[in-house]
Amino acid sequence: MARVVVDVMPKPEILDPQGQAVANALPRLGFEGITSVRQGKHFELEVDDSVDDAALEKIAETFLANPVIEDWVVRRVGA
Amino acid sequence: MARVVVDVMPKPEILDPQGQAVANALPRLGFEGITSVRQGKHFELEVDDSVDDAALEKIAETFLANPVIEDWVVRRVGA
Amino acid sequence: MSIDTVKNAETTPDQEQPFRELGLKDDEYARIREILGRRPTDAELAMYSIMWSEHCSYKSSKVHFRHFSESLTDEMRAKMLAGIGENAGVVDIGDGWAITFKVESHNHPSYVEPYQGAATGVGGIVRDIIAMGARPLAVMDSLRFGKADAPDTRRVLPGVVAGVGGYGNCLGLPNIGGEVVFDESYAGNPLVNALCVGVLRVEDLHLAHASGAGNKIILFGARTGLDGIGGVSVLASDTFAGDDGSGKRKKLPAVQVGDPFTEKVLIECCLELFQQGIVVGIQDLGGAGLSCATSELASAGDGGMHVYLERVPLRATGMTPAEILSSESQERMCAVVAPENVDAFMAVCAKWDVIASEIGEVTEGERLVITWNDEVVVDVPPRTVAHEGPVYNRPIERPADQDALIANGPESLARPTAAADILKTIVTMAASPNLASRRWVTQQYDRYVRGGTVLAQPSDAGMIRIDEETNRGIALATDCNGRFTKLDPYAGAQLALAEAYRNVSVSGATPIAVSDCLNFGSPEDPAVMWQFEQAIRGIADGCRELGIPVTGGNVSFYNQTGSTAILPTPVIGVLGVIDDVRRRIPTGIGAEAGETLLLLGDTRDEFGGSEWAHVVHGHLGGTPPKVDLARERLLGEVLLAGSRDGMVSAAHDLSDGGLAQALVEACLIGETGARVFLDSDQDAFTQLFSESAGRVLVAVPRSEELRFTDMCTARQLPWRKVGVVDPESESLEIQDLGQLQLGELRAAWEGTLPALFD
Amino acid sequence: MSVRVGVITFPGTLDDVDAARAARYAEAEAVPLWHGDPDLKGVDAVIVPGGFSYGDYLRCGAIARFAPVMGSVIEAAGKGMPVLGICNGFQILCEAGLLPGALIRNSGLHFVCKDQWLKVENNTTAWSSRYEKGAEILVPLKSGEGGYQATQSTVDELEGEGRVVFRYVGDNPNGSRNNIAGITSANGRVVGLMPHPEHAIDALTGPTDDGLGMFLSLMDAVVNA
Ligand SMILES: Nc1ncnc2c1ncn2[C@@H]1O[C@H](COP(=O)(O)OP(=O)(O)O)[C@@H](O)[C@H]1O
Numbered sequence A, B: 001m002a003r004v005v006v007d008v009m010p011k012p013e014i015l016d017p018q019g020q021a022v023a024n025a026l027p028r029l030g031f032e033g034i035t036s037v038r039q040g041k042h043f044e045l046e047v048d049d050s051v052d053d054a055a056l057e058k059i060a061e062t063f064l065a066n067p068v069i070e071d072w073v074v075r076r077v078g079a
Numbered sequence C: 001m002s003i004d005t006v007k008n009a010e011t012t013p014d015q016e017q018p019f020r021e022l023g024l025k026d027d028e029y030a031r032i033r034e035i036l037g038r039r040p041t042d043a044e045l046a047m048y049s050i051m052w053s054e055h056c057s058y059k060s061s062k063v064h065f066r067h068f069s070e071s072l073t074d075e076m077r078a079k080m081l082a083g084i085g086e087n088a089g090v091v092d093i094g095d096g097w098a099i100t101f102k103v104e105s106h107n108h109p110s111y112v113e114p115y116q117g118a119a120t121g122v123g124g125i126v127r128d129i130i131a132m133g134a135r136p137l138a139v140m141d142s143l144r145f146g147k148a149d150a151p152d153t154r155r156v157l158p159g160v161v162a163g164v165g166g167y168g169n170c171l172g173l174p175n176i177g178g179e180v181v182f183d184e185s186y187a188g189n190p191l192v193n194a195l196c197v198g199v200l201r202v203e204d205l206h207l208a209h210a211s212g213a214g215n216k217i218i219l220f221g222a223r224t225g226l227d228g229i230g231g232v233s234v235l236a237s238d239t240f241a242g243d244d245g246s247g248k249r250k251k252l253p254a255v256q257v258g259d260p261f262t263e264k265v266l267i268e269c270c271l272e273l274f275q276q277g278i279v280v281g282i283q284d285l286g287g288a289g290l291s292c293a294t295s296e297l298a299s300a301g302d303g304g305m306h307v308y309l310e311r312v313p314l315r316a317t318g319m320t321p322a323e324i325l326s327s328e329s330q331e332r333m334c335a336v337v338a339p340e341n342v343d344a345f346m347a348v349c350a351k352w353d354v355i356a357s358e359i360g361e362v363t364e365g366e367r368l369v370i371t372w373n374d375e376v377v378v379d380v381p382p383r384t385v386a387h388e389g390p391v392y393n394r395p396i397e398r399p400a401d402q403d404a405l406i407a408n409g410p411e412s413l414a415r416p417t418a419a420a421d422i423l424k425t426i427v428t429m430a431a432s433p434n435l436a437s438r439r440w441v442t443q444q445y446d447r448y449v450r451g452g453t454v455l456a457q458p459s460d461a462g463m464i465r466i467d468e469e470t471n472r473g474i475a476l477a478t479d480c481n482g483r484f485t486k487l488d489p490y491a492g493a494q495l496a497l498a499e500a501y502r503n504v505s506v507s508g509a510t511p512i513a514v515s516d517c518l519n520f521g522s523p524e525d526p527a528v529m530w531q532f533e534q535a536i537r538g539i540a541d542g543c544r545e546l547g548i549p550v551t552g553g554n555v556s557f558y559n560q561t562g563s564t565a566i567l568p569t570p571v572i573g574v575l576g577v578i579d580d581v582r583r584r585i586p587t588g589i590g591a592e593a594g595e596t597l598l599l600l601g602d603t604r605d606e607f608g609g610s611e612w613a614h615v616v617h618g619h620l621g622g623t624p625p626k627v628d629l630a631r632e633r634l635l636g637e638v639l640l641a642g643s644r645d646g647m648v649s650a651a652h653d654l655s656d657g658g659l660a661q662a663l664v665e666a667c668l669i670g671e672t673g674a675r676v677f678l679d680s681d682q683d684a685f686t687q688l689f690s691e692s693a694g695r696v697l698v699a700v701p702r703s704e705e706l707r708f709t710d711m712c713t714a715r716q717l718p719w720r721k722v723g724v725v726d727p728e729s730e731s732l733e734i735q736d737l738g739q740l741q742l743g744e745l746r747a748a749w750e751g752t753l754p755a756l757f758d
Numbered sequence D: 001m002s003v004r005v006g007v008i009t010f011p012g013t014l015d016d017v018d019a020a021r022a023a024r025y026a027e028a029e030a031v032p033l034w035h036g037d038p039d040l041k042g043v044d045a046v047i048v049p050g051g052f053s054y055g056d057y058l059r060c061g062a063i064a065r066f067a068p069v070m071g072s073v074i075e076a077a078g079k080g081m082p083v084l085g086i087c088n089g090f091q092i093l094c095e096a097g098l099l100p101g102a103l104i105r106n107s108g109l110h111f112v113c114k115d116q117w118l119k120v121e122n123n124t125t126a127w128s129s130r131y132e133k134g135a136e137i138l139v140p141l142k143s144g145e146g147g148y149q150a151t152q153s154t155v156d157e158l159e160g161e162g163r164v165v166f167r168y169v170g171d172n173p174n175g176s177r178n179n180i181a182g183i184t185s186a187n188g189r190v191v192g193l194m195p196h197p198e199h200a201i202d203a204l205t206g207p208t209d210d211g212l213g214m215f216l217s218l219m220d221a222v223v224n225a
């Protein structure tokens, strides 16, 4: 059994309305000094040991992320 | 200038329909061996050096996460 | 994990139990012991405490419901297929169609977690409608918040609106109306009342009950988790204190997260089950989860029931029987199925990917027995849980300050007299939070889905076509002016009823039934109980006079911040029928060339509780406008006749803000100018801003003017010509006062909510 | 000859009844297709309707595009069958690669339901031939994730080849690039758009009957094929 994290983020050149909204709101709420915010998705998976890195990469690329607009990172955490 | 990552996840006892939907879809797509999926949000912030950990914690708690139903982790990455 | 069984309870009669923490009074706990002849088990205690709560047992309100039944006439009873006491009322609307509808509150959860609270409120009321065997048709949401510019309103309102939309949109139910009201009294206690309406064939009505020994009980839909079991988590802790770090269950937030997709699939699954005729009945799992569903099904049936609790599919590990019984996990239903139909039932669930488990069966006995891995954890007479809870005759006392409130009338408030001031007041009022356009809210709701929506926001009533062949349809409106109810709960409740009735009438439909959601402060406060009793009597008497029954509703008590109660808010939903939706009456003027504007009804100097007094003077006092239900009925009849004969091209009821606001809305919605003339007999201010009830602004094609006014005269309905529609004009012109440009009015009316909440 | 239009239902599809009704208004026969069944039942065209397939929690259309029926739709589209994706259907067609680009959260972050003016930019597709080029039509828009996004080169290509079929008129309601409301495949047979023509087929239940033109266009395309 392993824990796997996949982070999916909008590509830099793609509009990120959610991150934008957060960035705009922060100064209004009195938080200064945040120069940029991007918002994406964070997945935590529990996977059997039989699932190899190639399968994980495949899941991220074909399913968890849309490569047209998103980048992603897959990492195994803990043991 | 620092990069900060905030991951926000539904609390374990709270229903996570998003993760659930992904978990249910995976076997149908031919991916076996994923026993659980939780889905949350991933924020990447660029912050001035003037922003201290307390401020970041405050931003996460009061704004990025909803403490009633979500847990969160703040970490500084790179330099 | 050691489980408290009946056997254990019998041998440990003196074990201390945290019944007070669970909300039970000493005498209520004593009664449970008396019923059982022993102490309750943990699981039984959880069941009784939830089912005997105010929310589930109606213990403070029940005695007052007799006003509803006592006021029923044969005329009112005739069309009612199911009334108070069922999941939702059902009325026969002709052609073999029946309509079921109900309003329910989800106030407190929406304050704690606005998005999920409101979302699950919509989910819950929709399940009530499905349980009747109906296809849900549409939803509405009646909302109350603290002051519009208060910081907390900025937290609560956007979340609530997004939640109502997020859930309803995903279910594919058009949102066809509602209310948004701001008043300081709701600051710590917003109101989120959701309404759902559904349709079925008369012969398909299913009242849930567990009859027929051997029939199976099937739980289907979402898994059961730790949601909403806040209170009951004390049972799992040694100390009853909960958060003591003992490794036992922490006190959990009583928040549920909704999964609208699961509910959408559940709807389709239920409809297919009903259609195939393979269920005896279906019961929704609402506030009290399995405790409620099992005890209600069993007591509505003619036998007992045995439930095997370990068969319930769980989402969390280590849940105790008490927790499973009290979980409020959403999107679950319970069905009673004859053994020979179980396979077919399971096949339908499989088609929709719905998890289903046989968790028990109907038995010969009279007891509800629940076992956990062969140990009996519940053994009770089900009626004592579901229906024979405590009933209170709470003390009632007219508040000491009621007279002072009434004495402090609006007469002394400064009124604008100069033309420019009156015009300015019109703009100020149009931009005030309670009168401003609701578009910021309603734009987040899908009103088109399923293709049956004939009228929706900003119309006075929502209207849905239910039969594409005959064009038969229904109309719905909800209303309540809490300031009127505060000044006089009896009259105020009737004014709410009158307004909702009128809103349905102006759409061209005929009102036929009422559902209400009674939102009040603490029933332990005699002044609140006085308001409550007065309001119920007002509604019951009013319904009798209008000839339309209350078919169901919901009571929500304890709506208060600290010890300050909210304005008494009996939200009234009125359902109407229309034989042909193509003759609906729109709200906006200007659809036909050459329209005359007529004002129907009497305008008196009535400003107690008015929006003008509230907006301009922050004043609340005096008496509310006079109620005349016979007049409302007459108005309805005249509008119906006018719509049948093609004499009315638009109609808009007058309510908050009076004639001025009605004119502004009719012009802006119709994107048309108008020229208005006031009467010389009465001062301009009163004519424009009075909130006298029983009035409607209608537009009639010039060719029909005489015919229509003759009809009004013949039927003794007062009318007055107040202007003409001018499609060429870009302004609302009021003779002797001046002009208001539509652009300026639109900016005022439409700008307010976006400025506050974007 | 009767024209058979398939209307797909996924779990969570909402506007399938409306799409079927619109097809019938255009005097086609509406044929229900089920997500789990790859059989297209011999239809002449397919509509992928609006809704929230599988809840759309992950990303709109992300799960639906893997449904068995979609394999058949992709194959049929490759052979020139007309396919229309409306709202969630548009999102699914993009996810499935039948149309380029993707749809993201509205720039205002709210679900938007409004009557929206559209300009017809291309009247040579299987679904838009009944309109005048440059005509303006009023149909409902109702979506939370309707912002059309694609790389600059994709947008340039679409514009260069005249493959933008509908464009928003007036304020951009959702942040779509170049005000794009709907696009077509290179051969003009597959069209996707966020607004809902099937909700504008009669003035009783919609703002206009402007949307009917899309379904009538299809009748021409099939009959003349
Ligand atoms: N929360 C809401 N949800 C849906 N529709 C709403 C909501 N609030 C107001 N509306 C709609 O906006 C319009 C104007 O509301 P309102 O001024 O309260 O109507 P009225 O005064 O006729 O009762 C109506 O069509 C009403 O149904």
Ligand SMILES: [Mg+2]
Pocket: C460, C503, C652, C653, C655
């Ligand atoms: Mg009204």
